[in-house]
Amino acid sequence: MSKSLLPHIASTFLDALLSSAFGEDMFRIYSCYNVTVPSSWRIEERVLEEIHVLYVKSGCLTYLINGTPHQLTAGSLLFLSDGTVHSAYRDLKEPLSILPVRFTLGSDEQKYAAKTEVPCHFSFRPRDTAKFSVLFETIHRYYTLTPSIRRNVLCHAAICQTLAEMSQELELMRQDTPIHPAIQHIKAYIDSHPAERLTVQDLAGLSGLTSKYCSKLFQQIYGLPIKTYQIKARIDYARYLLEHSRQSIKEVAFQLGYSDPFTFSKQYKSVMGVSPSKTGLRSGNSKFF
Incomplete structure (x- = not known):
């Protein structure tokens, strides 16, 4: 029977799992x-x-674990250790999009270094769902690379980062850290207006806080300075436009307020790790100008 873990215990469990990965063993995606x-x-x-x-991208589904239903909605995360008995079904009212990953920990000679002593599970909805969407999409992107040692290392690193972020989120839940509503408002504004180039002072004015206090709270809660988060939101939106529209890199750059496509390309690559032209090629949009 699988044991349901409370947030603080789940965080400790993930930390122990990560500790096991610092040696000869690696996380290997099945x-x-x-x-x-x-x-x-x-x-x-x-x-x-x-x-x-x-990770649930959209829709709703239910996992039955030990006969107990666990409903997962858009943005929810689920963790099942090996040995957990489960079944699942979806809600037919809306489309269901998911990012499931199955992986093991072991060396080349040994599939799994140490089975989980007592099967366990937990689920939760993180505060920053967009961050986990990117993390799971990164895992999938690495998994689809041509098999090689580079691919194995990238997949291992992506799993490590995702588990560490989950542990951090669960620890914050344990601490019951409140999120200032003004900071939530600022983040929501940035997310919904990625092309706008408001200063920290402008954003603080939206919240009624001083820019210094606003910056401090934002970084404490989301782990990034406001300006860094703005850039990330802008580049995430740029990636969406490159993958889902026929706009050229130049057109996207100007739409997002860059003075020229070369400045845009440089910042895009620093955030995404690849140039925007590579993104365009993957999506079938190879227009530069």
Whole structure:
């Protein structure tokens, strides 16, 4: 029977799992998908030998664990250790898009270094759902690379970062750290207006806080300075435009307020790790000018 973990215990469990990964063993992905599932989707009762983590991009589904239903909505995260008996079904009212990952910890000679002593599970909805969406999409992007030692290392690193971020989020939940509503408002404004180039003073004015106090609170809560978060939001939006529109790099750069496409490309690469032209090629949009 799988044990349901409270946030502070789940955080400790993830930290221990990460500690096991600093040695000869690596996290190795068994399967990873970024998919919108059909209406017929369901999981009959099963027990996996791998760890199973899931991010819900949209829609709603329910996992049955130990006979207890766990409903997951958009932005929710699920963790199932190996040995957890579970089944699942979806809500048919809206499309369901998920990012499930199954992985093990072990060396080349040993599939799994140490089975979880007592199967366990937990689920939660993080405060910054966009961050975890990017983390899971990164895992999937690395998983689809051509098999190589580079791919293995990137997948291992992405799993480590995702588990560490989950642990951090659970620790903050344990501390019950309140989020100032004004800071939530600033983040929501940045997310919904990624092309705007407001100064920290302008954003602080929206919140009624001083710019110094506003900056301090924002970084404490979201782990990034406001300006850094603005750049990230802007580049995330740029990536969306490059992948889902026929706009050229030059057009996207000017739309987002860059003086020229070369300055935009430099900042894009520093955030995304690849040039915008590479993003355009992956999506079939190779227009530069």
